[in-house]
Amino acid sequence: MRIAFVSYETVHHRDTETNQRFQSIVDLLAANDHDVHVFCTQFWDGEQGRLERDDVTYHGVSVGPEARASFLLRLPFVLAAARPDVVHASAQPSGQVLAASLGATMARVPLLVEWYGDGGVADDRATRLAAGRPDWIVTPSELVGTWVRERGADGDLVERIPNPIDLERIRAVEPDERVDVIYARRLDDGANLESLLLALAELRDRDWEATVVGDGPERERYERLASDLRIDDRITFAGALSLDERIAAYRGAHVFAQTAEHCVFPTEMLWALAAGCVGIVEYHADSSAHELVEGWDRGFRTTSEDELADAILSAGELEHRDVDETFAEYDGDAVADRYLERYRALQDDRGVF
Incomplete structure (x- = not known):
């Protein structure tokens, strides 16, 4: 499966709980022989816009952490051109959820959003707009699921998938x-x-x-x-x-x-x-x-x-x-299987094969 992960900032930019969680899912699915691509701001030196690392292809949508506007403007078109089977985006910043949603629509594939909630979930217009866009939302716990529902997410589309262990x-x-x-x-x-x-x-x-x-x-x-x-x-x-x-x-x-x-x-x-x-x-x-x-x-x-x-x-x-x-249900392979099952269910719902 060709999976397009979207995260303006990654663990290679800043080592936070949210970025660690996102990277753990990226690495799990890459280890299971899926075609994994991460669309982010460029964190590597040089002019080349792609980086191959540990079976993951990183795409520098924009250069420099200050280039947010460029990242959000380019992201939908870059995603559509990549022809993924599913788009999997981090919830922060909220603007990237909206851009990823447009890209997924252009590519005619489902959008899943990873809402980790480290630092809480903001209560503003951008967050509420983002909460209503995904085809599915994954949170690490019922606590974060409650926060996201309070921001307007459809409770039937929120699923708890824990952090993996080995x-x-x-x-x-x-x-x-x-x-x-x-x-x-x-x-x-x-x-x-x-x-x-x-x-x-x-x-x-x-x-x-x-x-x-x-x-x-x-x-x-x-x-x-x-x-x-x-x-x-x-x-x-x-x-x-x-x-x-x-x-x-x-x-x-x-x-x-x-x-x-x-x-x-x-x-x-x-x-x-x-x-x-x-x-x-x-x-x-x-x-x-x-x-x-x-x-x-x-x-x-x-x-x-x-x-x-x-x-x-x-x-x-x-x-x-x-x-x-x-x-055993928290083991990395079991967690990876849950994501794959969700991707396939979303594809079936959209009639994507």
Whole structure:
């Protein structure tokens, strides 16, 4: 299948959650031997408007991140000339959805829009126009799906497809040493690590060890808080680790605690759950993390430090695992299949073969 991905900015321009998600889908479908093309602003040196990289063809629709007007004007005609089977666009900026919609119409193919929602979903005229154009909208969670519906999208056209993980990679990494509780996230002002530290402080008379993975501007403040709570001798602040190092830590850990206040999809928690961790989520209105543990017998949802502490105790009664096949549906191949099924269904609806 010939797939035209549209993203004014890519992970090669700026490493954001939204761009990471989009690139992961690009790479998955390229790895499954599809003819994958990305239409973006040029991020490579030289005058050549095409770049072949890792089985993906990148097309520089315009040069320079400031060339937005040129990108939006040229995009419909470039897409139509590429003769794709489907157009798959990122939702931001909103103008590119409108331009991609025109290009898909000219090419007589369906338009699917990827709405990740990192940073929220704007409530303006351009966003509402964009929400009404696609033939289908994919979001990473029900939380983002709700935001998009509130901006005018047809709820029947919104589908949740999660971020992918790699179960084979999890199985290939040797488990690290045993630890009772692990937390992993960039330690910034949205990390809300204090909730976990306060819960652990309530359990200081119990026998436990915890690891905090991640670095950031709030790390020193959290280390001081652990010291003030007199639990710093039982918590290891491991700093930033590679993915394989994090997987090893998750396979050795018993509980993964998610307390961040904002999260459109808890990718790190998903890796940990698939690596066998029991999941404990502190509920927040702007976080979708609770969606992963609802109705699951190895997951707990809490709303306070007291409940979090109780959940850690309850989780201790569950068996230790270092891989959980329950999460096979989140594996990259399964996620790629869901996109392909959606593309084909949209083609059938349009009578495109």
